[in-house]
Amino acid sequence: MGLLSFRHGVHPPDSKHLTEKVPIRRMPYPDEIVLPLRQHTGKPAIPLVRKGDRVERGDKIAEADGWVSSPVHASATGTVQGVDLWPHPDGSMSPAIRIEVERWSAQLPRPRLVPEWRGLAPEQVVEAVRQAGLVGLGGAAFPTHVKLKPPPEFPIEFLLVNGAECEPYLTTDHRTMVEYPERVWFGVRIMMQTLGVKEAVIGVEMNKPDAVERLRESQPPDLPVRVQPLRVKYPQGAEKMLIEAVTGRQVPSGKLPMHVGAVVQNVGSIATIAEIFETGMPLVERIVTVTGPGITKPSNLIVPVGSKLRDVLAFCGGLKDDVAEIVFGGPMMGSAQPDLDTPLLKGTTGVVALTQAEIRPKPVYPCISCGRCLDACPVFLNPSRLGKLGQAGRYEEMEAYHLMDCMLCGSCSYVCPSNIPLSQMFALGKTMLRRHKKAEQGAKAA
Amino acid sequence: MIDPRLELSASPHLKAPDSTPRIMWSVVASLVPVIGAAAYFFGVSALLVIVAATAGALLTERVFGRRGSLGDGSAMITGLLLGLTLPPGFPLWMAFVGGVFGIGFGKVIFGGIGQNVFNPALLGRAFLQASFPAAITTWPKVMSGFGALRGDNLALPLMSPNADTVTGATPLGLMKFQHEATNVWHLAIGSVSGSLGETSAILILLGGAYLVWKNYMNWRIPASIFLTVIVFSEILFLVSPTRYPNPLFMLFSGGLMLGAVYMATDMVTSPVTDRGAWIFGFGIGFLVVLIRVWGGLPEGVMYAILLMNAVVPFINQATQPKVFGTVPAKAAGPAKEAR
Numbered sequence: 001m002g003l004l005s006f007r008h009g010v011h012p013p014d015s016k017h018l019t020e021k022v023p024i025r026r027m028p029y030p031d032e033i034v035l036p037l038r039q040h041t042g043k044p045a046i047p048l049v050r051k052g053d054r055v056e057r058g059d060k061i062a063e064a065d066g067w068v069s070s071p072v073h074a075s076a077t078g079t080v081q082g083v084d085l086w087p088h089p090d091g092s093m094s095p096a097i098r099i100e101v102e103r104w105s106a107q108l109p110r111p112r113l114v115p116e117w118r119g120l121a122p123e124q125v126v127e128a129v130r131q132a133g134l135v136g137l138g139g140a141a142f143p144t145h146v147k148l149k150p151p152p153e154f155p156i157e158f159l160l161v162n163g164a165e166c167e168p169y170l171t172t173d174h175r176t177m178v179e180y181p182e183r184v185w186f187g188v189r190i191m192m193q194t195l196g197v198k199e200a201v202i203g204v205e206m207n208k209p210d211a212v213e214r215l216r217e218s219q220p221p222d223l224p225v226r227v228q229p230l231r232v233k234y235p236q237g238a239e240k241m242l243i244e245a246v247t248g249r250q251v252p253s254g255k256l257p258m259h260v261g262a263v264v265q266n267v268g269s270i271a272t273i274a275e276i277f278e279t280g281m282p283l284v285e286r287i288v289t290v291t292g293p294g295i296t297k298p299s300n301l302i303v304p305v306g307s308k309l310r311d312v313l314a315f316c317g318g319l320k321d322d323v324a325e326i327v328f329g330g331p332m333m334g335s336a337q338p339d340l341d342t343p344l345l346k347g348t349t350g351v352v353a354l355t356q357a358e359i360r361p362k363p364v365y366p367c368i369s370c371g372r373c374l375d376a377c378p379v380f381l382n383p384s385r386l387g388k389l390g391q392a393g394r395y396e397e398m399e400a401y402h403l404m405d406c407m408l409c410g411s412c413s414y415v416c417p418s419n420i421p422l423s424q425m426f427a428l429g430k431t432m433l434r435r436h437k438k439a440e441q442g443a444k445a446a
Numbered sequence: 447m448i449d450p451r452l453e454l455s456a457s458p459h460l461k462a463p464d465s466t467p468r469i470m471w472s473v474v475a476s477l478v479p480v481i482g483a484a485a486y487f488f489g490v491s492a493l494l495v496i497v498a499a500t501a502g503a504l505l506t507e508r509v510f511g512r513r514g515s516l517g518d519g520s521a522m523i524t525g526l527l528l529g530l531t532l533p534p535g536f537p538l539w540m541a542f543v544g545g546v547f548g549i550g551f552g553k554v555i556f557g558g559i560g561q562n563v564f565n566p567a568l569l570g571r572a573f574l575q576a577s578f579p580a581a582i583t584t585w586p587k588v589m590s591g592f593g594a595l596r597g598d599n600l601a602l603p604l605m606s607p608n609a610d611t612v613t614g615a616t617p618l619g620l621m622k623f624q625h626e627a628t629n630v631w632h633l634a635i636g637s638v639s640g641s642l643g644e645t646s647a648i649l650i651l652l653g654g655a656y657l658v659w660k661n662y663m664n665w666r667i668p669a670s671i672f673l674t675v676i677v678f679s680e681i682l683f684l685v686s687p688t689r690y691p692n693p694l695f696m697l698f699s700g701g702l703m704l705g706a707v708y709m710a711t712d713m714v715t716s717p718v719t720d721r722g723a724w725i726f727g728f729g730i731g732f733l734v735v736l737i738r739v740w741g742g743l744p745e746g747v748m749y750a751i752l753l754m755n756a757v758v759p760f761i762n763q764a765t766q767p768k769v770f771g772t773v774p775a776k777a778a779g780p781a782k783e784a785r
Contacts, residue, residue, distance in 0.1 A: 012460050168460065240770065253771035324453050331459040338454050352459075359459055365466040365518060366560030371664065371718045379770035384718050385762075402769045410458030417464045418560075424456035 112280030138266030141347030167330025187270035294323030294353030390425035470519030500525030502545020530643025670727025
């Protein structure tokens with residue numbers, strides 16, 4: 001087989017059968033919407049509304065704070081209940097704008113808040129995307145306009161569209177490619193013209209043959225883009241892995257895709273770029289996979305951004321009795337949610353309800369140096385060694401073993417037969433090292 | 447909807463099915479045929495020796511090890527492997543002491559599973575060899591009825607065993623001291639004098655193949671050992687076929703099979719990197735031939751592995767994986783077609 005892939009990685013069961021054939025449905029508006037000011041990588045947005053304000057769907061209710069930031073728009077017409085602390089999917093309490101949705105409202109969009117694409121200069125496209133509050137919808141929620149305007153010293157050669165969707169269970173991107181292939185192509189066109197690149201590749205893992213087929217049959221003849229099937233392997237959707245799989249290039253340690261001339265964008269985000277220019281509506285809703293053995297009716301949904309977990313679950317028939325853990329995102333990198341009032345954000349790719357059978361607590365044994373984590377690590381670290389250093393809290397030494405190259409994909413923890421929480425220790429180690437650096441800089445400045 | 451009780455764990459929320467106990471118990475299972483062959487060739491004595499060594503290992507783990515550590519199966523492996531390195535007529539109390547020493551000084555004092563530097567079974571055997579040099583080199587002949595004891599198994603503790611057993615020389619002993627070669631086929635089947643597990647090479651290889659197939663063993667280690675032994679002894683054999691044994695004999699005689707497949711591949715005491723595994727295996731193979739040909743002992747597998755165990759930390763250090771994005775990439779264009 002001529003299927004491409006990166007080296008190392010793991011093969012968790014993909015469990016996509018629950019939703020891969022389920023057409024996307026639209027969820028009705030819930031009674032209340034919660035929009036955290038921090039839904040993206042970068043600085044939190046600054047609120048523009050106050051308690052009692054009436055907002056319409058698509059209104060900007062929080063302004064971006066600087067370049068690497070993103071505005072927030074009302075995802076439903078209603079009245080602002082307040083700007084206060086609310087459970088955030090990252091586990092913290094975080095400032096959020098709460099909107100009581102008007103039940104009688106038709107939720108009609110205001111006429112065209114985003115300009116027509118045709119005739120816009122690249123600069124204007126970037127600004128329109130910025131104003132529309134677009135962020136990467138693959139999970140990291142990096143502001144899209146920043147990617148569209150790379151620094152001039154790094155010439156971009158090609159656009160890499162990420163349709164790998166390597167996380168088990170999730171079918172958000174899969175359904176997008178199957179149901180909205182024209183949107184994907186329009187989005188690719190917009191991005192290529194804005195970036196000024198001549199080449200683009202769409203990487204799709206081969207557990208989605210229908211997506212590859214739909215993309216190929218709907219491809220506009222004037223777009224020189226290759227739809228590249230990839231071998232099914234986790235974490236293929238990680239930017240660096242995808243670039244290696246498709247081009248054979250390695251993004252240097254500590255560098256970004258643009259250093260090898262690439263811009264990687266998730267296929268769902270690309271379809272959304274097309275959507276905002278088509279409909280004139282900023283980012284106020286997204287596609288989410290609600291799935292897992294603990295869900296009564298696994299679904300692919302269009303939900304208003306800021307819908308509460310509770311409302312989304314209820315629309316999917318509720319939880320089964322044996323549900324044990326609910327994860328935002330995929331089960332490999334997603335975060336467990338303790339509170340059903342937590343809202344789904346712009347970057348929430350899925351809701352996975354796992355049962356006792358999947359997450360049953362596993363006894364931890366000492367490391368037996370079996371070396372499986374070394375064979376799993378896609379960035380070629382030595383998790384076995386790092387784990388031992390992590391247990392001892394020797395963070396500086398962990399740095400010498402390239403801890404900062406770890407992207408916390410969880411492959412090492414997944415394969416570890418001793419059930420050592422490796423990636424959890426690495427997350428802690430990275431945080432400690434960053435804190436250390438900051439303290440050192442502070443000491444120097446003082 | 448009533449809010450369910452929700453767990454909060456760190457990602458990843460999925461886990462591959464393999465576990466450390468499952469790996470260890472699979473190794474135990476793969477040893478069953480080898481033990482069966484030992485019983486076939488050496489009768490009840492074989493089983494008694496293995497049971498005694500295992501009892502010593504398990505008891506020590508139970509008393510001095512961490513709570514519940516018997517369940518991980520690693521003490522069981524140590525006991526069985528130690529038993530397999532002993533001669534069939536070995537006094538049981540000595541086998542028991544070997545098990546106690548192997549686990550006690552080979553593993554528990556380092557902190558238990560995963561912490562030890564040396565292979566505990568081999569350390570136990572080294573202790574026995576140093577303590578009871580006569581008993582451990584008394585080799586009864588194979589095939590004389592299942593029920594018959596092959597030596598003074600039941601010698602009382604601290605008493606020297608009776609020496610009046612029918613003994614035969616091991617193939618390596620014959621080679622070293624009488625320059626007499628044994629038929630390789632007999633070696634492969636196992637119908638030769640020697641330690642319990644020095645016998646059936648074929649069953650050991652089958653057990654190893656099963657473990658490799660399950661990904662419970664790094665095949666590079668035995669492969670590297672075999673390759674080194676073959677190449678090195680082939681060179682010697684070409685120099686002087688009369689003075690040096692042929693490579694096949696080297697491969698199938700003595701404890702090389704058991705050592706290469708089951709002892710050297712102990713995950714804890716072998717390198718964690720694949721490149722390290724090749725180096726480790728090369729070192730063992732080289733030392734084995736060196737000791738067998740020029741050393742004072744007929745067999746060198748045990749010391750070869752123990753010596754290489756000692757340098758594993760250095761091998762690991764020297765063979766750290768090259769981190770992604772630090773190796774200059776091969777030139778490749780963005781539109782590269784399928785590899």
